[in-house]
Amino acid sequence: MKTTSRPEPLEARIAPATFLVSAADLKVFDVTIPATPLDAMDQAFETESAANVLVDAAFLANAGDKVFFDSNNSGAVDRSDFLLLQVDAGRAMVFLTDRDGDGVFSPDELTGLGVSDGFAGIVKTDVAGSISTVLDAATNKVGDGGMLTLQPASIVKLEVAGVVTSTISAGNNISDVKLGKGVFAPFQNSSVNRIATGTAQNGNAINLGGGGIAVNTFTPAAAGGNILNLTLARGANSITAGAGADSVTGDGATGGAISNVTITDAFEGIAITGGKGGAVNAAISTTGGVGGAVTGVTIGGKVVVGNITVVGGAGGAATSAAGGNGGVGGAVSGLSASFPQLFGNFTATSGAGGAASNAGGGNGGKSGALSTVSLTSTSLIVGDISVRSGTGGKGETAGIGGDGGAVNGLTLTAAEVHGDVTLGSNNAGGAAEDGTGGSGSSVTGVRAAVKTLMVGTFTVRSGAGGAIANNFTGSSGNGGALGDVTATIKQQIGDFFVIGGNGGTKGGGSGTGSGGSGGGVSNVNATITTILGNINVDAGDGIAGRQTGNGGNGGALDLVKIAAGKVTGDIDLFAGSAGNAGNSAGTGGNGGVLTNSSIKATSASDVTAAAGNAGTGRGTGAGGSGGRLSNFTASLGASGLLDFSAGNGADALGTAGAGGRGGDFSDLSVAVKGVSANFAATAGNGGVGAGSDAGGAGGAFTNVKFKAGDVGGAVTANAGAGGDGGGTNGAGGSGGANSLFSAS
Numbered sequence: 001m002k003t004t005s006r007p008e009p010l011e012a013r014i015a016p017a018t019f020l021v022s023a024a025d026l027k028v029f030d031v032t033i034p035a036t037p038l039d040a041m042d043q044a045f046e047t048e049s050a051a052n053v054l055v056d057a058a059f060l061a062n063a064g065d066k067v068f069f070d071s072n073n074s075g076a077v078d079r080s081d082f083l084l085l086q087v088d089a090g091r092a093m094v095f096l097t098d099r100d101g102d103g104v105f106s107p108d109e110l111t112g113l114g115v116s117d118g119f120a121g122i123v124k125t126d127v128a129g130s131i132s133t134v135l136d137a138a139t140n141k142v143g144d145g146g147m148l149t150l151q152p153a154s155i156v157k158l159e160v161a162g163v164v165t166s167t168i169s170a171g172n173n174i175s176d177v178k179l180g181k182g183v184f185a186p187f188q189n190s191s192v193n194r195i196a197t198g199t200a201q202n203g204n205a206i207n208l209g210g211g212g213i214a215v216n217t218f219t220p221a222a223a224g225g226n227i228l229n230l231t232l233a234r235g236a237n238s239i240t241a242g243a244g245a246d247s248v249t250g251d252g253a254t255g256g257a258i259s260n261v262t263i264t265d266a267f268e269g270i271a272i273t274g275g276k277g278g279a280v281n282a283a284i285s286t287t288g289g290v291g292g293a294v295t296g297v298t299i300g301g302k303v304v305v306g307n308i309t310v311v312g313g314a315g316g317a318a319t320s321a322a323g324g325n326g327g328v329g330g331a332v333s334g335l336s337a338s339f340p341q342l343f344g345n346f347t348a349t350s351g352a353g354g355a356a357s358n359a360g361g362g363n364g365g366k367s368g369a370l371s372t373v374s375l376t377s378t379s380l381i382v383g384d385i386s387v388r389s390g391t392g393g394k395g396e397t398a399g400i401g402g403d404g405g406a407v408n409g410l411t412l413t414a415a416e417v418h419g420d421v422t423l424g425s426n427n428a429g430g431a432a433e434d435g436t437g438g439s440g441s442s443v444t445g446v447r448a449a450v451k452t453l454m455v456g457t458f459t460v461r462s463g464a465g466g467a468i469a470n471n472f473t474g475s476s477g478n479g480g481a482l483g484d485v486t487a488t489i490k491q492q493i494g495d496f497f498v499i500g501g502n503g504g505t506k507g508g509g510s511g512t513g514s515g516g517s518g519g520g521v522s523n524v525n526a527t528i529t530t531i532l533g534n535i536n537v538d539a540g541d542g543i544a545g546r547q548t549g550n551g552g553n554g555g556a557l558d559l560v561k562i563a564a565g566k567v568t569g570d571i572d573l574f575a576g577s578a579g580n581a582g583n584s585a586g587t588g589g590n591g592g593v594l595t596n597s598s599i600k601a602t603s604a605s606d607v608t609a610a611a612g613n614a615g616t617g618r619g620t621g622a623g624g625s626g627g628r629l630s631n632f633t634a635s636l637g638a639s640g641l642l643d644f645s646a647g648n649g650a651d652a653l654g655t656a657g658a659g660g661r662g663g664d665f666s667d668l669s670v671a672v673k674g675v676s677a678n679f680a681a682t683a684g685n686g687g688v689g690a691g692s693d694a695g696g697a698g699g700a701f702t703n704v705k706f707k708a709g710d711v712g713g714a715v716t717a718n719a720g721a722g723g724d725g726g727g728t729n730g731a732g733g734s735g736g737a738n739s740l741f742s743a744s
Contacts, residue, residue: 016064019094020077021084021105023070026056026098028105034076045141049093052143054210055111057096060140061087067094069107069125083124084110089156090119093135093142097209099128108184111209114142117153117172126162126185129209131155132201133170143213150201150218154225163234164192166207171198171218171242173256175228181265182234188267191232197225197256198242198275220245224256224275224292224313235266235299244278244289244316252278252289252327255313255351260296269306269344272297274313274351277327277365281319285360288316288327291351291368295331301339307383309347310335315354315365315393315402326354326365326393326402326430333371340379345419347386348373353393353402353430353438364393364402364430364438364466374411384419384456385412392430392438392466401430401466401477401504404441412448420456420494423448425463429477429504437466437477440501440519440540448487457533459497460485462540465504465516473512476504479519479540479555488527495533495569498524498560500540503552503579515543518555518576518592527563534569535562542579542589542615551579554592554612554627554647561597567604573597574608575647578615578624585619585654591627591647591663591684598633603674606641607634614650614660614687623650626663626684626699626720638674641713645682646699649723652690659687659733662699662720669705678713679706679743686723686733695723698736706743715743 017032019040028040040059041047050058061067067085068077084107085094093114096105111129113121116137133153134142142148152171162183168174179191194204198220205212224242241256255275263270277289291313299308312332318324329351337346353365367390375385387410392402410423423446429438440463448458465477479501489496503516518540526535537560542552554576562571578589591612599607609632614624626647634642649660662684670679681704686696698720706715722733 015062018077019059019061019065019067021067021069021096023073023104025104028057028059028096031077037075045139049142053095053208053213055095055097055208059094061085061092061094063087063089086122088120088122090116091135092119092121095129095208114208115155119155120157123160126183127160127164129165130167130206131158131164132167132206134206148206148213148215150215152221163189165189167194167196168192169196169201170225172225173197174225178231180233189234190236190268191234192236195227195236195239197227200240200242220253223254226256227258228260230261232263233265235263235268235270237268238271240273241275241292241313243276246279247286248281250282251287252280252316254290255292255330257292258294263299266299266301266304269304269308271309273311274330276314277316277354279316279319280324283322285323285362286318287325288318288354288365290328291315291330293331296334299337303341304339305343307344308337311349312351312368312390314352317354318357318362319359320357321359323360323362324357325362326356328365329353329368329390329405331368335373338376340377342377342381342383345383346375349388350390350405352390355394356396356399358396361397361399362395363399364395366402367392367405369405370407372409377414380416381414382418385421387423389425389427389441389463391427394430395432395435398434399432400435401432401438403438404429404463404480407441407443409445415451417450417454418456421458424461424482425480426461428464429466431467431469432474433469433472434474436475437468437504437516439478440464440480442480443482444484446485450489452490454489454492455494457494458489458492459499461499462501462519464501467505468507468511468513470507471511472507475514475549476506476516476543478516479503481519483522485524490529492528492531492533496526496528496531496535498537500538500555500576502540503543506543506546512547512549512582514545514549515552515579517542517552517589520556521560522558524560529565531564532568535564535567535571538574539576539592541576544579544615545582545586547582548585549582550586551581551589551615551624553589554578556592557594557597559596562599564601567601570606570608571599571601571604572608574610575612575627577612580615581618581621583618585621586617587621588615588617588624588650588660590614590624593627594629596631600635602637604636604639607636607639608643610645611647611663613647616650617652617654617657619654620656621652621654622657623652623660623687623696625649625661628663630666632668634670636672639672640677642670642676642679644668646684648684649687649696651688652693652726654690656691656693657689658693659689659696659723661696662686662736664699666702672708675710675712676708679711679715681717683718683720683736685720688723689726689730691726692729693726694731695725695733697733698722700736701738
């Protein structure tokens, strides 16, 4: 290399500047004026910054500046020297470290950028460290007292040809980032280890070349920093947006959102998490911040090893003695993941709703919506798949619980799956005390296809209603409805479930309030060629009231079609049973109806289809009516027990009240080519009246056809019996009509 003596620093650096990283020693030169190269690290704040982060060289680059590597040791920029860095906007403290200890810089020893607000730049190599908004705007210095400070600043545009081996972080927003594959780093490296804004950096050191340096706690003043428009060739281990600011005067700030993320060829697992909404603790009733949404994420790859997790930000909680509402959870939408093979779990969850103030009361926040999520594998998935909405926030005192977020548009397409699959929601609406529990998440538009083999349990379910704890007077929430489900599985080893949400549970003790109704299930089409397990499609159950509360209604089951080959277990279709009234008074819930459905299978163990039984009444409350069963067909090659029933009406168990009517049974056609163990078809019995009130009428039984090659046991077909009247004056219920039954 051409030798140069170090000149005295100029009063001001000429802009834009050109820097040249020496390949002969550990120096960087300002060669803006080629005839008079200057030592780039010629300011005290640069020397101090290098010492603070334990690196060999640090210099400040401004907008328009370029940094080259002196490939041929010429001491001047020429065609053989390649560009390391170009600053397009803002400023960057550039750090280099002799990573291999050979006493000279190499082009893979750019180890960090401490950047200003509004930074934009291009990096043509790897960054063997971090890029972070840790540049102090007032002092031009990075680090102080052995700590770094994440500034409330944004990275507006960043393009890195290689990878960033540690962190990209900013106090505010990060946008328009494009990261590549390793230039010098190993091929399997992620494009970046971690991307974080605001509070998501807390608790994590930043490495700018000399090892991890602790970071002062970041406290947001407004909304959490967003992360927008990322293109990552090799993905990231985590992408996390910061929380919104807490407030003691008004509403909490919104958590940071994550939007428009494209990962073209992931190798490892990734966690993507929206920012939490800010908490509130004001002298007046306020509302927690909305959780950050996660939208427009596309993940591709060939073989991914590790868990993929996408979570919306939680809504902010309220803690004020004056009361306060929980914030709404962040939505998750537009998530698409596609690769031949995944060895790890796939989880997508919308943000939980924030809890209301325990001290002053308030409403719980709704959980975030979950929509348009697809997972595609052309070869193999080994791991569990869970796509569900978050839990609603708890309501306090008279406040209502937050509803579960709606779930819509879930698609699973796979060749082979070894693991459990849960789609929809296994979380509940928010609990409450003296208010109403939140409704469970509704679920619609589910499409699942496993083309060769599934080993594990397959479940689609809607959310349960929010619960009421012991000794409170609130009514529990209704279970979420479930509809429009199509599932096709060639071969399954495990059970298959489609389940509507139950009403929210009610605690015991002296509390009052009604039980929640169960969620209905409709428009289900399941085609399974062979299953070594059971098939269950169940609507949600209604829940019992407490003391003077009414029982919840059972959910309806409608338009369910099961088409299967060999089934080694049972096939069960159940409408929801109703909840009983409270111990002192109340009307029993009505059982759910089962209508317009069919079962077709080459063989099965037992086959059961039942409408829901009703709940009992108390005090002067009537018993609920049983659910009817109508328009049902079953076509089987061979089976065990065949049991079809409408729901029973319930008794009135108080001082007065009519017995519930039994469910009608009509339009059933069952055909078995081979042998059936037995056959039973029964309309619902009426419930017993109380006081001088009448018993319920028995359900009618009409137009039922049964045909089998042989029957090993009994064949029974009964209309429902009427229920006894109450006391000495109550009329007995009439028995159900029985007509048009044929068996052959």
